[in-house]
Amino acid sequence: MRLLWKLLRCHLSTAQMVGFALAGLVGMTVVLGALQAYRDIVPILDQPDSFLRGDYLVLSKRVSAFNTLGLGNSDFTAEEVDDLRAQSFVREVGALTAADYRITGSVGVGGINLSTYLFFESVPDRFLDVEPAEWNYEPGSRDIPIIIPRNYVNLYNYGFARSQGLPQISEGIFRRVSLGIDIAGNGRAEQFRGRIVGLSNRLNTILVPDAFIRWSNERFGTGTGEKLPARVIVETDRPVDAAISDYLARKGYEAEGDRRDDGKATRFLQLAASGVAGVGLAFSAMSFYILLLSIFLLLQKNSDKLETLLLLGYAPARVAKPYRMLTFGLNFGVLFAALLAVWLVRLSYLPSLEALQEGYRPAGMGVTLLCGIGLALLLSLLNGLAIRRKIAGLGCGKR
Template structure:
């Protein structure tokens, strides 16, 4: 036969003041809701930004150029980065890696060949493959190969589609653009010229340029330009946070320019995350306060029923069992409050996803698994904390 709480229940004096008890329930519910919603919003922001800022492996990649002023205009050397500049940047702790955009040092032309009647001057650049946000397996070139794979900035296609109708061209999709064969003509300083066929193999959201494999650019610079590139107009920096004030100060001090849109976005991200971290901490504080209120409530029960509890302990009732029974009275309330807050969070996320965010693919209509894990952890902590506190109090009485 197991011990029944029913028999000893009348011996435990309940505490008057239903208002304070309901107030604690309400406070805890509100705190848990705030905490869970903040975590969910924090995760939502992370997911939204992941799509926009294209952080690769948790890093931000930002482009850096030298500021062209009236004084430096026309002095190419002063407006380009050299190896010393790169070494100076590399030495900074907040810069994890750096790669130059190597540009062509000769004239080249892009044409539609015999299929499309267009011709334009062009530049090609190259960057280390690990700095690319998208790297198709066929993005490589070796000497003797007549096909050059090209990665084009997504923005270029967007711009083309904006002005195309005005020139009587039809707008084109990414898929169609990838299928168009084009011809790249390279002109050497000595008057030589060579045609290559080219194909768009990918679009980059990160790098605003027309990119060719690094092996091609190095080979072509040597062949048509007569020398290897040693100066670079743009560098890409790999950093943990594009919005790091130390990084921005350093770049300002050096007179370098960064992608303002990206850092502004980073600043917004930081502010948003700060707000939700603050809200989450506030929620956590409210949860802790309401747990404290519950704990006071239980301590009051012990104080009011001290004599009966002492007698129960002296006739052989275990402090552990008594603690479990008294703390157990709160468990259904805890379960209800936390599950209710979780249910409200689920509904809010659903509404947020469908109504406010128009079912954006980066987000999910369901709450994150972390939110559910935090809710369960809170429940476990609340139960364990009360049980432990009661056991200690009862052991002192025995």
């Protein structure tokens, strides 16, 4: 083995090895850096209301002049809901059930009593983007848990409160606000207390538990039976699929808030990460060929000596071993340097990500390490196979 190592070092080119190391380092760093950055960003986007966990579209029908004159209907029939659920881009469909009675809400803020008409809706729990601890209702209870849109808080703080000289209220205080709820209908009028238990980014409506809506509609509603939903929420994992836009246009449905733009952002993020990783893989492939050409040049320079060793009875695998160990060491040396570079770059961008989300927890580097080891092993295996084949060819050529 010492003889073989001496033979290897005899014509080893430092410049060629440095060229391989630089190309390999750039390629490995770009690949692993793109992977790690993507995994670190996902926890910020992967919230219950995040588009990365599937997009949610709230659909309604266009309101025409016929609806204004009372000659049209904007409700979804059971057949239309079934047809929507049967589409390939749809995971699940849920109906928003509206309250069928008059609601008045009141609250005291800064010594001023505010009162307005309200509306309640409910949606299946799986479509909620918050997980309130007290999201339940016992029929007949005077307490009603409520989820309001987060933009309502912003409208109050940055619009109404500033114009009326009222104090701004944090989200934490908003959750402690108690609303006076007056419900009237079907010859009855009763008072309830509303408790804000969550703020929603997904649904632009005032949500109450489905159990309350069904109980209160029976008690205060018009008694005309269960009404058809005017809006439905759709979960889809293909938010930018052209089939969705075509289907909505053909059916005359509208998507509230145009959440499909979020899906475009998701695809852009995924494409950007894939593009960066592709560049890294190109550099890795280039470094692979640089190393392979360098090793082949060494083999060519030592071809006479190698053929002599083969004739003396050395097995091709034994002759190839020092060259394979060289490539193995170089590939894993590059991997170690690339992981160090990724770690340093990660230290620079993590504070910015932590500032975007309270309680942010970045992804670990375990997956990145495993992918790096896998890539280094693959390159070493390919280099080893090529080297052994080349050396075996020298022996065959001599015969």
